[in-house]
Amino acid sequence: MSELKKILYLGVSDLGKSNVEWYYYVFKESFYRFLQDKRINAQINIDLYIIQENYDFDIEKYDLIIIGSGPYFGLNEILNIYHRAANFNIPIVSWCTGFGSTDKIEEQSNELSELLLDLNAVSVRDYKTKNHVVSLVESRNKDIWTLANPLFLSRDSIEIQKNESEDILVNIDQQLDEHTEEQFEIAIQILLNKGYLITLNPLNLKARKYIKFFGEKFTEDRLSIIEETSSLNRLKRLINQSLLTINTDNDVSVLSASVGKPFISICKDDNIKEFADYIGFQKLVHSNEQLHAGLILQNVDDIQSNYCQMLKQIKKVKNSYSFDTIYEEMINILGLKEMCKESRIEINESLAGSIPEHYSGKEESPIFVGGAGRSGTTLLRVMLNAHPNLCSGPELKLLPMISDLYNQTNQLTSIMHSYHLEKSDINDIYATFVSGFFRKFKNWSKADRIIEKTPHNVLIMKELANIFPKAKFIHVVRDGRDVASSLVEMNWRDFQGKPLWYVQNIKNAAKYWAQVVNKAINDSNHPQLRDNVLTIKYEDLINQPEQIIQTVLNFIGEPWSPEVLNYDQVDRGYEPEESSTKQVSKKLYTKSKNRWEKQLSQQDKENFKQIGGQLLVELGYVKTFDW
Incomplete structure (x- = not known):
């Protein structure tokens, strides 16, 4: 794997923030798709920066700067960033860029000419812009590629058939x-x-x-x-x-x-x-x-x-349109051309469909959400699913079984060696296998990243981290007394139709909650997981949703989107009904907090204290056993 390359995508807020993010997501999607097609296995992170006047940021850490789509060339902020980038010899490329007012062109013709001539590659969104650029660079040798509004070049397929909709x-x-x-x-x-x-x-x-x-x-x-x-x-x-x-x-x-x-x-x-x-x-x-x-x-x-x-x-x-020409220039600038394997290796056709969709380090691995059942994991899932760059379907439920099979496979050491399989090969095989369950859903959702939420993901974090070394894990914790109160109301059964042991009474529910939370906390301190596990509390999520979701998005490396707070507006009719389906179809509410006070008998409370009381103290839910 090559060293990490960092790209900064510049957007302008006066277009309306949603449009800026639309262009940014199309750029990411199409560029990663290009890398996939060229078999370039590189680590590339792409950050969005929405330009604000007099706002400073760390520019020198980037390997390439993209002037994004829109009427940006004539903005003072763009010219200022251009001069800063020049001080650090950072290359700049324009991507489907345009001009705003023609007055700007006349007022800033000298500065604009300097900028356009210094750009490492120039692509514009229409012929009107190209004519302006040509007039500014005059007859000097400069390739200028005319693309289109990037939204037109997104990878959506067009079916030629009459639509019966009214x-x-x-x-x-x-x-x-x-x-x-x-x-x-x-x-x-x-x-x-x-x-x-x-x-x-x-x-x-x-x-x-x-x-x-x-x-x-x-x-x-x-x-x-x-x-x-x-x-x-x-x-x-x-x-x-x-x-x-x-x-x-x-x-x-x-x-x-x-x-x-x-x-x-x-x-x-x-x-x-x-x-x-x-x-x-x-x-x-x-x-x-x-x-x-x-x-x-x-x-x-x-x-x-x-x-x-x-x-x-x-x-x-x-x-008839393609981003390929400008993207080829970008990989040359980033020094990735020699990594293009398209003409140097033969791709096994049976494996071609398993090549990851995206080649940024963060896009290669799923994000896993888990916690004890009835802890609020579904609420977090549907909120993140509303983010335009993320998608998350119902519980897959297969991962614990796949984890067991993975552990068994690794125990067959001599057999695996006979097949010339090292542990890294086994990890790759399982990564391809697990990713195959998500690929079509991710494509249908047109999202960059998949989130898999199954509560017991937190019990198999070590295995999942071996399979997906760059995976992020989010552990949702809830007051165990509320968890137990909710669990005993569930009609959850095993494959033989028998009630699960931990929904049968408060004592079992308390034991289950303590086991899950303790294992998740202990495993999260493992060196392989230490920086890749975020623990949040359900109570904080419902009381301070914007703050907690911002923390989660920062952890997984995604920008803020107000859509996460409108999760109840997202159509999830394709999903089978789960235990929390009705609750998460409503706006946030707090009535499920402290439900244990009305539902637990005094004997139930004593039973819970014996099993989970100390953990409640350690988690900060209580200070003493006097409750």
Whole structure:
């Protein structure tokens, strides 16, 4: 494995934070995919930095800086970072970058020319930007690659088939002006009368209040309002469920095309028009001033009549674009070209599908969540699952059995040696095996990282750490008295239909809780695990959710996302029902805290003190046995 390479991706907050993160996730996904295709087995971490004025950060630790997608070239902050990077000889590359106001170009032409000439590689998002760049570098030898809005180049596949859905998703990013609102209202009412289902979706916090006001103009059941803003993956799912989209945000129109859905764009500027020209959607783009209800209705009819033809055109144009050229330049800059094994080794076809999807150290391994049953592990799972970069399905339940098999395999030393298998080979085999259970779900979720939550993961952390040396573990602890009170209400049975021993009475439940927590704490101090286990308390999670989730995200190396607090809005209908399904479908509540005070008899309390009383003291839940 090569040394760790660090990339800094620069985003700009005035685009709206969600858009910045969308671009960042597309960059990460596509770059790791490129590394996979080229068989480059490198450790690469990519950090997002959202530029803030007068905010200092440690730039010298990075091997490459990316000026991200958006109108960034002319910003003072970009120019300042460029000068700082030059002091440390850090290369800089632009990725699908654009210009903002043309006034900036004239005001800062000398500085911009210097920046553009010094960039190690230049890629821009449209031909208008390319023309500006060419004028600034004049005739000097500089390769400039024109890509597209990166949201269009995400890896979503496009199926050429007629969509039978009657749903129209209307995405709004701000309050509409009086004329546009009036025409929207007329068009939506007519579409409702024709039998279409209309969903109003706010793209940011600013639009939420306005959409609620606008939606109150309609009384039909066929109109629904989404009250929370959506992550990128959730927005993709909403678009996929629709026949078409109507958008006041350019990026969402591009995203709609990327996943294979026609769009109608109500644009505030010309940026979307060049993209619409590429894919032959010129008649579906309207300025606020020219908009009238008849145009929207005509567009909907045209889309219905030419649906498959439109999808074929989108797919054709999408397939003509690629990030490969700029990414090849980036691996040259990072000194990774010699690691490209594509032409030097023969890949075993039977193993090709098992190559990890991503090549950053943190993306290669799952994140494991566990704790004693009824400790709040499901709540943590669904909150993290709402993060746009993470996905987590229901309990796999197989890992304890796989762990037993893994231990048995390692005991067959002579047999393994006969097959020329070292311990590292066995670890790789099991890593591929376990990862195979997650791969399709991760692809479907369009997330970078998988979280597996099974309570008893904390009992097999050593085994999992051998299989996945870079794995992170999160141990959720809850007051054992509440755990025991909840366990005895569970109708949990083994494979033979017999009640599990630890749900039969408080004494057994206390013993089980103490055993699980003690083993997890002891194992977390093992040298192999010491820096890779985070212990959190359920009570802290429900009382201070933002603070605790921020701690968890810092631990696993992910940026903050407000979506984690809106976990109850995520559609998890594909999951089988579990013991906590109903509870985690609601907003956070604290009524399950201290339930033991009402449910435990005095004898139950005495039994618990004998078994788990000292552990309660050590964990800080009580100071004495006087309770």
